[in-house]
Amino acid sequence: MQGVKVLAGVVGAAALLGLGIILGHFAIPKGADSPAPSISASQDLDLGILETIMEQLDASRIRENLRELSREPHLSSTPRDEELVQLLLQRWRDAESGLDSAETFEYEVLLSLPSQEQPNSVTVVDPTGNILFSCRRSEENVTGEQEGPDVVPPYAAYAPPGTPQGLLVYANQGSEEDFEELQNRGIGLEGTIALTRYGGVGRGAKAVNAAKHGVAGVLVYTDPSDINDGQSSPSQTFPYSWGLPPSGVERGSYLEYFGDPLTPYLPANPSSFRLDPDNASGFPPIPAQPIGFEDAKVLLCQVNVSVHNRLELRNSSNVLGIIRGAVEPDRYVLYGNHRDSWVHGAVDPSSGTAVLLEVTRALGTLLKKGTWRPRRSVIFGSWGAEEFGLIGSTEFTEEFFSKLQERTVAYINVDISVFANVSLRAQGTPPIQSVVFTAAKQIPAPGRSSLSIYDNWIQYSNRSSPVYGLVPSLGTLGAGSDYAPFIHFLGISSMDLAYTYDRSKTSARIYPTYHTAFDTFGYVDNFVDPGFSSHQAVSRVVGNVLLRLSDSLFLPLNVSDYSETLRSFLQAAQQDLGALLEQHSISLGPLVAAVDKFEGAAAALDERISELQKGTPDPLQVRMLNDQLMLLERSFLNSRAFPEERYYSHVLWAPRTGSVATFPGLANACSAAMNTAPGSAAWAEVQRQLSIVVAAVEAAAATLRPVADL
Amino acid sequence: MQGVKVLAGVVGAAALLGLGIILGHFAIPKGADSPAPSISASQDLDLGILETIMEQLDASRIRENLRELSREPHLSSTPRDEELVQLLLQRWRDAESGLDSAETFEYEVLLSLPSQEQPNSVTVVDPTGNILFSCRRSEENVTGEQEGPDVVPPYAAYAPPGTPQGLLVYANQGSEEDFEELQNRGIGLEGTIALTRYGGVGRGAKAVNAAKHGVAGVLVYTDPSDINDGQSSPSQTFPYSWGLPPSGVERGSYLEYFGDPLTPYLPANPSSFRLDPDNASGFPPIPAQPIGFEDAKVLLCQVNVSVHNRLELRNSSNVLGIIRGAVEPDRYVLYGNHRDSWVHGAVDPSSGTAVLLEVTRALGTLLKKGTWRPRRSVIFGSWGAEEFGLIGSTEFTEEFFSKLQERTVAYINVDISVFANVSLRAQGTPPIQSVVFTAAKQIPAPGRSSLSIYDNWIQYSNRSSPVYGLVPSLGTLGAGSDYAPFIHFLGISSMDLAYTYDRSKTSARIYPTYHTAFDTFGYVDNFVDPGFSSHQAVSRVVGNVLLRLSDSLFLPLNVSDYSETLRSFLQAAQQDLGALLEQHSISLGPLVAAVDKFEGAAAALDERISELQKGTPDPLQVRMLNDQLMLLERSFLNSRAFPEERYYSHVLWAPRTGSVATFPGLANACSAAMNTAPGSAAWAEVQRQLSIVVAAVEAAAATLRPVADL
Structure with a gap:
């Protein structure tokens, strides 16, 4: 009640x-x-309130948030992680600047942790077993923050324990092609230790590929050319620059899936059914260990890798905060960020959490003063155990599957809020492009106040749109952060927002101290965003986008921007697969017809929206229209399209391995069928995938048509 | 637009x-x-309009509809079926009494038909192969309607062709237990022909069970004790009574699944991917043929069965008619009935189609006069190819999956509208119980005008409800008609309505001429419902329920009636499985907690509805509440719960083979695990099924809680 x-x-x-x-x-x-x-019932976006919120978002407060959040390491489910849970609760329950309510949701999830008694080790041994060289077991204590009981030593989470010993083979990025090339060169891989570098393929994939070729263990190091633009001496790196010190080691999860490994599709409540860990899938098949480039360069000959990771059931909490909507409390705008880090995690994820806290403070203050309440409900999420595989957010989507799917307008993710202080970077599905553009046009770019964030962005990353001409480039969503279960499993229009690099100035794969013990407050304060103006910029973009989604009478989801995507996917299929398909008597005609139908329905809906906006529309009419906009993304889901891919069900954004930039199911099926005989099962799968795409695009068009038509 | x-x-x-x-x-x-x-926006049910519609529904018009509909055989996809498509279109497009729009949706589906050139045959042969006796190839021409090119000869649709010959073995109902008993008695089954009678298990299951024991062919006959209360002579049966004549043969589909066999989960559009029929599943494994009891009783010794059925891709149409809602056009009330019959199909399905046409005439007339337009949209469906496996309705749910799931309030099915003229029979999920009761209380019982349909019904079929005391018994929904894809695949609250027998007067498995060439207009007019007052009664119940669903400001779905069901499922699990589960350390505690939570949330929602109804509620508030009511049923779906059961995903109503009247997944898993060792995969499945049920009941409770709470 x-x-x-x-x-x-x-x-x-x-x-x-x-x-x-x-x-x-x-x-x-x-x-x-x-x-x-x-x-x-007609409550609409108030531009005055929006302006107030933009002004309230404060760089120095974000800086103070970050200092507190990153003061201590806060690995998932550790006491400091729990302290931050309490910090979030306290902030979100504050009488002056809190939300309507905030509570924790705890799950019991399977994490993988290094043994404290038996540290993992990597050693070079001579033929008689004498140790010639040992890799570091922790990073160099450069700022006084790299040592201590709470600094988790570098390890590959979910890599199985084991002590393989063998000849070292350099295997580049550890892709399937890399191992094939070694084999083609006559290099025996059986029983070897593969030395690979980060990048190219996912962490877990390196171990999976290696194991296929008989490799016994995998080492993964960070190459200076991939992270430091080649710089590798101590004097060229942190604390003298933002570069990764030679001893820095990227930790990370080597799990192939996301979500708690023992409870796929079920919330990881204590009573939930759990797979036997021996039967669970997604773990790397062989021991793996990450090392720094300092050690990588001296490795030779016979190497011994000792991995003593253990699986542990641990309690991990999400913190959920809610502002109830005044008019449509059953429509949710979700905004989330994970809380857990590998070590201090100043950039990853505390730069995001610091922004989250500042956004909720600004909104909470207006709320508690009684000057504002959003039209729709806003749900803020601080996710646990993201670093182990998006576990907290995935369990949340499993627990509240049906109501989230029925009621959520959009999901905003800010994980790392500032990678670097040069330009906005946005990833998302087409319906959110326009609201991000609108917000970005309204906010001055940090450090270049004569330009808007939009105008600055378009200088660094742009594309030529057949509809709009030159626009900033919106990236697509993979599975790199907590948006993954929302877009791939629930089909909720999602986005990820951050400030990022000038790609012409650095080729760093990611900010250099990523997942190391050097990712500290001082690192951010001195090198990533001195003055925190980029953090402030991100908080303003997020606040602006959020308020537009929560408060606008008409949902600012531009569904007709999907027409451009569908058209480009179709054209790629026609150009790059058309001849091949024709050889196998597979026609793209039904897909052409479906895309045409979608375009027509989207254009007609746009017109209808314009018409309605001219008058004083009945709120119930607007609600029905908004439901079409909100639910469009859902119509692209097919839970049976990719039975091998856990959670992935979005027919447009599932992982694509095929090289053609088209519908992933079709692209992947075509590359699998390419060299098989006509009439093979692989060619039947191409036809099945094509039918799945046609049905999804037809369903999407049906969602946009006038609601009393079929 | x-x-x-x-x-x-x-x-x-x-x-x-x-x-x-x-x-x-x-x-x-x-x-x-x-x-x-x-x-x-506040438009609500108008009791005056309701009264008018009740008066308009006319028995003699239904009778004329039925005469026309059943004049000729109209097997799916035959020319007469197409003529009826045109009849429906013409009626639904009528300027005086039509709907807003009507159109056909054609699918290309795989049917199974007997060969015209090579009739199926069943013969008794002597050891040298001489034919001693041949079963009839068609029914006796008793009324002049049992012969002619359009009367499809008796056959088992989807039974494979073949000419098995072997000793005849009587196998009762062809259940697994029946064959086991034969085997235990030392009767060799290899290469035999099994003679079975209809009933007990599904048609296809008889062939599946038989094949497992090496049986070469299956005959299925209708036993007089199952259909005619034992009467079997020509003078005791039609045309002298409603009894099945000795030559009558029940046709039917022997497909194990529903929907087009070649396009599971995809609409059967011409371009859709189709399975190779050799790889499709669900067909009976061995030839089968139905026969009449006249022939069954003379079968002896060695029998030869020749089946020449062939699979054919045929075009089958649904006809969809729409009345657009005035206020919430994006909320759909669906009312459907199949059109195709085996022969004339006067009872099955034309008694339903005759009612459908009368209901649409009455509503269309008010609509065209401009005196009424429903609050919500109403979609009428005339489904094709139901007899072959609910094909038309299933393809419809596949094609419009997402929008139907998001927007449909309820599905009303009337297949056979009158089995017999004694009492109402209603099947459905708990939320529709109250609206059916309300309607039934408002309409006089045919032939007993001092009693309401409700008061009459409760005399013939009742149960003691812990909440309401003695009430008429609402049956559950299996997969016997077109409601199956709506409830099991889409999770839409559904019902099936009909008039039926006095079970104390007959033990007939179903009305005797079911699926035979004797199911004719004269049969209905003389024996099933002389005067058509029961047809009229059904049309009134349907019209009443439909109008309440389409027009009431507050949706008349009583979701708290699910509390009683959940409680009874829980109690059955505790009483009949509790000890066993405890032995295996499986606790029902989380399920108890979830059911408690559901009850609490449902009761609180009831209170909230009462509160709102006292005032003049804002239509947007009511819409949000109605969305909770509408979507509750969806929260019980889990598309991964029963991977072996095509389409079934409703955690409460999937098929139950286990004997305990509880959650089907749990019941089935327990019976499979019962005799396995602790820690077996079967016991893991019990735990998984329990977690699935807990998650579903928790999700259902979450749907009913105040919308801004999680």
Whole structure:
């Protein structure tokens, strides 16, 4: 009954907001616990409030947040992680600047941790077993923050224990092609230790590929040319620059799937059914260990790798905070960031958490003053155990699957908020492009205040759109952060926002101290974003996008931007696969017809929106329209399209291994069928994947058509 | 853009209905093509309109409909089936009594038909192969309607062709237990022909079970004790009574799944990917043929069965008719019935189609006069190829999966509208119980006008509800008609309505001429429902329920009636499985907690509805509440719960083979695990199924909680 009480409170108050119109026919006439703005079914975005929030978002507060968040290492499920849970709860429950409510949701999840008693080791041994050289077991204590009981030593999470010993073979990035090339050169791989460098393929994939060729263990190091633009001496690196010190080691999860490994598709509640770890899939098949480039360069001959990682069931919490919507409390705008780090995690993820806390403070302050309440509900998530495989966010989507899928307007993810301080970077699905552009046009670029973030962005990353001409380039969403379960499993329009590099100035694969003990407050304060103006910029973009999504009467999801994507996927299929398909009597005609239908329906819907916006639309009519916009993304889901790919069900954004930039199921099926005989099972799979795409695009068009038509 | 135009027409008109209130803030101010009632976001059920419709529904019109519909055989995809498609289109497009629109949706589906050139045969042969006796190839021409090119001869659809010959073995109902018993008695089954009778297990299951024991062919006959209360002579049967004549043969589909066999989960559009029929599953493994009891009793010794059925891709149409909703056009009430029959199909399905046409006539007339337009859209479906395996309705749910799942309030099915003229029979999920009761209380029982349909019903079929005391018994939904894809695949609250027998007077498995050439207009007119008052009664119940669903401001779905079901499933699990589960350290505690949570949330929601109904609720608030009611059923779906069961994903209503009346996944897993060792894969499956149920009940509770809570 809580919803009713709140609504009553809201209705009874007197304050009247900018664009709101009192319609005077609301249900519940009395009761007022706290001052609140008037409720109106037509409540729309208030540009004055938006401006206020933009002004409130404060760089020095973000800096203080970050200092506190990254003061100590806060690996998932450690005491410091729990302290940060309490910090979030305290902030979100603050009487002056908190949300309506905040609570924790704890899961019991399977993590992988190095043994404290038996440290992992990598040694070079002579033929009689004498140790000639040992790799470092921890990073050099450069700033006084790299030592101590809470600094987890470098390790490959979920790599199985084992002590393989063998000749060292350099295997480049550890891709399938890399191992094939070694084999073609006559290099025996059986029983060897493969030395690979980060990049190219995922962490776990290196071990999977290696094991296929009989490799006994895998080492992974960070190459200076991949992370430091070639610089490798101590004096050229942190604390003298943002470069990775020679002793730095990238930790990371080597799990192939995301989510808790023992409870796929079920929330990891204590009582939930768990797979036997021996039967669970996704773990690397052989021991693996990451090392620094300092050690990588001296490795020779026979190497012994001792890995003593153990699997442990640990409790990991999400913290969820809610601001109830005044008008449509059953429509959710989600904004999340993970909390757990590998070590201090100043950049990853605390730069995001610092922004999250500042955004919630600014919104909470207006809320508690009674000057603002969003039209829709806003749910803030601080996810646990992301570093081990997006576990907290995935369990959340499993636990609340149906209601999130039915009610969520969009998911905003900010993991690392600032990689570097040069330009905005946004990834997302097409419907969110326009709202990100709108926000980016409204906010000055940090350090270049004559330019908007948008105008700055377009200088660093752009593309030529057949519809709009030159625009900033919106990236696509893989599975690199917590947006993955929202877009791939739930089909919720999602985005990931950050400030990033000038790619012409650095070829660093990612910011250099990523997942090392050098990712500290001082690193951010001195090298990543001195003055925190890029953090502030990201907080403003996020706040702006969030408010537009939560408060606009008409949802700012531009579904017709999907037309451009579908058209480009179709053209790629026609150009690069058309001849091949024709040889096998597979016609793209039905796909052409479906894409045409989608374009027509989207254009007609755009017109209808314009028409409605000219008048004073009935809120119920707008709600029906908004439901079409919100649910479009869902129509691209097919839970049976990719039975081998856990959680992936979005027909447009599932992982693509085939080289043609088209529908992933079709691209992958074509590359698998390419060299098989006509009539093979692989060619049947091409036809099946094509039918799945056609059905999805047809369903999407059906969602956009006038609602009383089929 | 069609939706906008219509809405404009509606808004512009002047007529004002009973409870409607003009709020005066609607979007589209002008344009009027036809007279229409005023639009109001608060538009509610108009009891006057309801009364008018009840009066309009006319027994003699239903009788005339039935005469026309059943005049000729109309097997799926035959020319007469196509003529009926045109009849439906013409009625639904009628200027005086039609709907807003009607169109056909054609699919290319795999049917199974007997060969015209090589008739199927069953003969008794002596050891040298001489034919001693031949079974009839068609039924006796008793009324002049049992012969002719359009009367499909008796056959088992989808049984493979073949000419097995072997000793005849009587195998009762052809269940697994029946064959085991034969084997235990030392009767060799290898290479035999099994004679089975209809009933007990499904048609296809008889062949599946038989094949497992080496049986070469299956005959299925209708036993007089199962269908005619034992009567078997020509003078005791049709045309002298409603009994099945000795020559009558029940046709039917022997397919194990429903939907087009070649396009599971995809609409059977011509371009859709199709399985190779050799790889498709669900077909009976051995030849099968149905026969009449006249022939069954003379079969002896060595029998030869020649089956020449062939698979054919045929075009089958659904006809869809739509009345656009005035206020919430994006909410659908679906009402459907299949059109195809085995022969004349007067009872099955034309008694339902005759009612469908009368209901659409009555509603269409009010619509065209401009005196009524429902609050929500109503979609009428005339499904094709139901007899072959619910094919038309299944393809419809596949093609429009996402929008139907997001927007459909409920599905009403009327297949056979009158089995017999004694009492109402309703099957459905708990949320529809109350609206069926309300309607049944409002309509006089045919032939007993002092009693309501409800009061009559409770005399013939009742149960003691812990909540309500004695109430009529609502049956559960299996997969016997077109409601199956709606409830099991889409999770839409569904019901099936009909008039039926006095079970104390007959033990007939179903009405005797079911699926035979004796199911004719004369049969209905003389024996099933002389005067058609039961047909009229069903049309009134359907019309009443439909109008309440389409027009009530608050959706009449009583979700808290699920509490009783969940509680009873839980109690059965505790009583009958609790000790066993405890032995294996499996606790029902989390399930108890989840059911408690559901009950609490449902009760609180009921209170909230009562509160809202006291005032003049904001239509947007009601919409949000209605969305909770509508979507509750969806929260019980889990597309990964039963990977072996095509389409079945409703965690409460999937097929149950285990004997305990509890959650089917749990019951089935327990019976499979019962005799396995602790720690077996079967016991892991019990735990997995329990977790799936807990997660579903938790999700259902979450759907009912205040919408801004998680």
